[in-house]
Amino acid sequence: MSAPGTTAPAARGRRGLAYAVLLCLAGAGLAGWAVTRTWAVEVTARGSLPSGRAERTGTELLPWVLALTYVGLAGGGAVLATRGRLRRLLGVLLAGVGVAVAAGGGIGLTEAGVSLRWPALVLAGGLALAAGGAFTALRGDGWPAMGARYERRSDPADEPGRPAVERGTRDAWDALDRGEDPTVS
Numbered sequence: 250m251s252a253p254g255t256t257a258p259a260a261r262g263r264r265g266l267a268y269a270v271l272l273c274l275a276g277a278g279l280a281g282w283a284v285t286r287t288w289a290v291e292v293t294a295r296g297s298l299p300s301g302r303a304e305r306t307g308t309e310l311l312p313w314v315l316a317l318t319y320v321g322l323a324g325g326g327a328v329l330a331t332r333g334r335l336r337r338l339l340g341v342l343l344a345g346v347g348v349a350v351a352a353g354g355g356i357g358l359t360e361a362g363v364s365l366r367w368p369a370l371v372l373a374g375g376l377a378l379a380a381g382g383a384f385t386a387l388r389g390d391g392w393p394a395m396g397a398r399y400e401r402r403s404d405p406a407d408e409p410g411r412p413a414v415e416r417g418t419r420d421a422w423d424a425l426d427r428g429e430d431p432t433v434s
Contacts, residue, residue: 266392269385270328273343276377277321280350283307283370284314288363307357307367314353314371321346321378328385332394340385347379 284307291303308315324343331339354375357368421431 262392265384265388266328269340269381269389269392270325272377272381272384273321273325273328273347276347276374276379276381277318277325277350278374280354280371280374280378281315281318281322283367283374284311284318284353286367288357288367289360291362307353307371310360310363311353311356314350317346317350317353318374318378321350325378325381328389330395332392333390336389336392337386340382340387340389343382344379344386345382347375347377347382349375350378351375 286306287304288307288310289305291305293301293303295301321343324339324346327339328336328343351372352375354368354370354372357363357371358365360368424431
């Protein structure tokens with residue numbers, strides 16, 4: 250039994266993976282939600298008619314930010330499916346995407362007539378995404394990967410332990426794929 254306060258390396262790896270994925274997904278989700286909110290309301294006087302109101306969302310002002318949040322969401326999920334150097338490279342990409350999203354929030358904060366709360370949330374979400382990506386880039390290669398059961402085997406019909414019934418079923422489906430009727434002998 251391990252001493253109190255110490256955890257097994259596998260448990261630390263799973264915890265680190267979970268933190269990184271949650272940081273990426275939460276940051277991208279927060280930024281994506283905040284950029285779709287109304288950032289500015291433009292009121293125009295129309296003489297004796299009631300004044301006109303035009304609401305502008307962050308997506309209308311900075312359309313590229315929403316696209317980057319989608320990349321962040323997809324990348325956060327992809328951290329689970331990758332391993333080794335590819336995972337570290339994905340972490341670098343996610344850190345860059347997070348910095349770009351945060352920059353969009355910073356640009357929104359400098360715009361005149363814009364409510365400051367939504368760009369500030371985009372900035373915070375971008376920084377969380379960047380932190381999750383940087384954490385993945387620094388430590389991701391030691392984290393556990395998906396199990397082998399998720400990988401495609403070369404030819405499952407040729408496996409020695411597979412029952413003959415399954416091989417027959419596989420052969421029937423292959424015949425159907427070729428356009429043949431497997432029930433005709």
